[in-house]
Amino acid sequence: MLKDRYGNPASTKSEAAMAKYNEALDLIRLYRGDPIAALDDAIAADPDFGGAWAARAGLLVQQTDKAYADEAAKSIRAGAEANLNDRERLHLRAAQDWAEGRYSDGTMRLARIAQEHPRDVLALQYAHVGCFFLGMQSELRDWPLQALRAFKSGEDGYSYIQGMAAFGLEECGDYARADIYGRQAVATNPRDGWAVHAVAHVNEMRGDLEAGIPWLADNAQHWAPESGFAYHNWWHLGLLYLDQGDTAKVLKLFDEKVRPDPNAQVVLEWIDASAMLWRLHLEGVDVGPRFEQLATCWQRAGEDAFYAFNDLHAIMAFLGAGRATDAERTLKAMRRAAADGGDNAYMTRKVGLPLAEAFIAFEAGRYDECVEKIMSTRGIAQRFGGSHAQRDILTLTALHAALRGGLASTAEAIAAERLAHKPQSPWAGRLARQARELSAKQRAA
Template identity: 45%
Template sequence: MNVRKDSLGNPLSGAQPSSVQHYEQALHQFQCYCGDPLATIDAAIAERPDFVMGRVLHAWLHLLGTEPLGLPVARDDLEQARQWPANPREQAHLAAIGRLVDGHWHAARRILEDLTLDHPLDGLGLLAGHVLDFYVGDARMLRDRITRAFPAWSPAMPGYHALLGMHAFGLEECGAYARASASGHAALLLEPRDAWAHHAVTHVLEMQGRQHEGIAWMRDRQRQWAEDNFFAIHNWWHLALFHLDLGDTASVLELFDSAIAASQSPLALDLVDASALLWRLHLLGADVGARWQGVAERWQAFADSGHYAFNDAHAMMAFACAGRSEAIRTLQAAQQRAMQGDGDNARFTRDVGAPLCQALLAFVEGHPARTVELLRPLRGIAHRFGGSHAQRDLIDLTLLEAALRDGQLALARGLAAERVDAKPGSPAARVLLRRAAG
């Protein structure tokens, strides 16, 4: 029997030439965060319903956005794929998907880790594992999962740009900024539309406080990351952060209105960015008008899910600032249920998500001392509920502002000094240090 293979030599059960072509196109779109990979993989499945990796990619696309509504779709993909013969590599993908739909994020990552140790040329396995490493805040594996695969690859192989881009982000989260920048730029030379590689370089510029370079970097490459790209809103958020660090709140609000909120995206990943940006403005005392109401309205569908603690925290920001008392109670009840479950989100919520939500609510209600009390223990463990250093910086910013408002100036001075040391050229950090000086 003639077994079809992808361009890297991975056998594909139930495939025919056109379905392989659709699969590889969808994977490339997913690696670049461009186009419509769901429509592309749907075409492959329509041609061959028994194409196992078609179902696998379809499931991962629905799972890796942290959307609660993606779970039943992935379960259906799993049931469909298990009807057909599958090779051991494909069976490992299905096992990882099965663990994730049951809420076991770490078990899914371990299966994918072993899969790509045995099959380092499985680009989808590397990508799915990398994204899950991000969601659980495992910076070392963000880097090392990819590092382990490099000996099997060469620059001429399709998808090598994605390997470089993922490695760049892992390096950045581990603080290896020069190497991260080099790897990200190398990826973009191979594939200019690789939004994850662009994003990795952006993170380097953000972490080093290179605001003007960051704005130029984003604007010079805007066509590559902002057009037909489902990672665009997050990259717009990064551009807004550079302006925010310079104290240019007018540009931040303009970017929020024209790029982040204008799409009215209902997706959790986009709503996280909307909440995170408005919260930073809230900490500064900026007038954001009725903007919180629109964001809170779109978060409403997630209030009862208890699916992922990182999302819950950003929903709480919106509900608290928009005065949505019923939504707050619904979210808190969902968190209580989540903490009683056996999935990994029980720990995400218990360790970080629930106390963070309490702290955010206390801050909005005018209780800065309680905010400080709740946030100080979270600083060293916040990575446990996912996100990047840049995203979790919101916790430190909130702690610092609460300390200032409560008159805990020694703590505020220490926190501000940390920020100035990390970003000596940051005007925003200097402002905080001056305020803490009293």
Template identity: 30%
Template sequence: MNSVAPPTESRLPTDALGNPGTVTDALSRRLVDDFVLGFIACEARAANLAVQAHADEHPYVQACHAALQMFAESASAAASARPHIARAAAQAHLAHPREQRFIAAVAAWVNGDLRTAIGLHEAQAREYPRDLASLKLGQYHCFNLGDCAGMLRLALAAAPHAADVPQMHGMLAFGYEQCHLMRQAEASARQAIAMQRKEPWAHHALAHVMLTEGRLREGLAFMQDVSETWTDLNSFMLTHNWWHLALFLIDLGRADEALAVHDTHCWGVVRDYSQDQIGAVSLLARLELAGVDVGARWQALAPWLAPRTQDHVLPFLDLQYLYGLARAGRPEADTLLAHIEAHAPRAPEATRAAWQRVCVPAAHGLLAHARGRHAQAAQALGQALPRMIEIGGSHAQRDLFGQVWLDALVRSASPWALATAQDLLQQQANGQPESLRLRAQLRTVYAALGLPTALATAASGPA
């Protein structure tokens, strides 16, 4: 029997990063490159594969389609992805081993098995370290599970082999930052930006470093300077970098400008997208906690949150949907709470503990805070906060829940609660001497404790 030898690696077509594959159709190869390069650069062109009228049954192309459907982070995302991943799996034997592993990883994601997906992405980073789309997808899953070490491990495996790619250094920077390795994070972010000024993920990582270290004026100036490069981005990256810029404004006492950033850059880009919605919730909440009247903005946001009561894609998302609905006075907040309680015990294994032990008490606490039941909010959020990393999100994003808890402590006004608030707020102010927001909150606490309010300024240094 005659047989045809498979092509050698050197004779296979490659993607834009030099990874071998089996996609031969010219248009499909261009769209795959858009997906790969657009995904790692946080650019809207990553979605061209899904929006352009082009039917290619190639298994790798179909797996990329499925991944794009899953990024909707909606209740219907998996159902939309399944036909694509089923076609990919059926023909996976025709694909290259690198493509096969990517197909298997996306299939695990669609099936809710994030740990298996991460394992496959880690194997890919070791064997095909220039498959940066796989790397970034693995980091995304680690991020959503609160696995900061996993994010860094993935990036470190690939970094020596993709050092010529600016986005590689941006991904490495964020992995370092989430592991609190600030010097390494800043060095990697600056390396990425030196290679390519338009590297929004590196901008984002450096904003995290500067916020964490209390370099508020420097952070604001940096983000304002690079904002001119935020063109052709996906809505998450665009709105999220403006969100970070707004955080600097809030802490620097420029809340009116932060509110204008919300109205102009953070809300209204893609209103039905999960990340745009939670960015708006988080920013409005932080503005209110800083004493700003946000007017009717909760009511304007609520109709976009109301359909989310049965999503349960990630606990981190559900908590913010619930708070936004509650602040708008919508009954769907109670519906979402009931659905969270029902979903928690049957959630996928990788996230079940986070749903049960973190999301459920946090949801009760957030709903109580939104409705002015501050003692109840302080108790419930205090139960959830020590394990809050398990629901995913970044340190800066999860800080919202800590801010709500501190506000609940202050407003509940018991001696224990006020003493706890002073202990935490003073430590934060010591590390962020430029923060006018923290000083104002400390003055309130010191007044309630019968201590001189001047201590709020004296202890944290000059403005």
């Protein structure tokens, strides 16, 4: 039996299949190229290579897109009939957990694989992604830190685990160590988009444009080419330019880097596009036909109710495009999902639904209701996934609702919080001034 690039036994005797599988592992950890094609090549070389089927299923189920359900099910069935060692069998069970809506069970199963087999970087990476989707912030940090024990600095896999640890450290507020781990990982491999992204998060959370803009712009020639994750790092650069107040630059990045193909069918890309356009919408920026183009794409998933985080971003796009009927359709689908079983039902019930109702209230001018629903949910919003940077859209929407609704004290409170967290941020400063001006105006009335 052969071993993969990290030394884990694999259920194949085919050197050709193993070479393609190792190529897929490299593409997966770098978020580059087409790892499904590499796994398909491994399977073509050995159709009974159960580990390749399990890896394929795991990758597909974590796209949070119902469109991949049939292909994921095909991989799970084929994997169950193929050769599997005990570790690979657990991988396949984790993929099945995810496919059946048990995201937490699948993520914990992957974590246990990584703990028992600390050189299984794929299990760690899939568990890490699961933590992100479930808002498991401590585990996002701790599971990569656990795995580092099995690798020496400079060894294949070490820097990628550092990059994962960096993101977890950032999400837990340990910005200094996150910056160190992330920069070390990128120094080892500048193409590591996830590690680049971890440092980008540090700069975003600090509101540090002086460090953040050149970090992304100057390194782009390494991480951007052939990266399936590049749109998200470009999104982070767009956030920094939006903080700076350069909305023309933000729109240029949106058109050229975040959403270069307005018809692209990638849900994770739609999420970033919705989030960026909604931020511009809050600032009163005319985004032209972009919302409408995006809403047209979201239509195919608007009633999937597959993952509450996605549903909220679909609603942003529909509202921005003036498609209130489509937003209500998604809201109804979310209400149905909330009554079902599985982890998404819980996420929808506790977080997704009140936030969806809040955004709909914002667009309808019911600003008091918007503020109330967001502020009562914001403290547990990590339970439906995303990063602090992504969920910042909740705070921004509540603050703008308070400003528009004349809730001066609430606006000042939220603005003061933001400025305390990001004292260097020009955007935080602008919003704080708006809140103070609203208060002064009301006092003078």
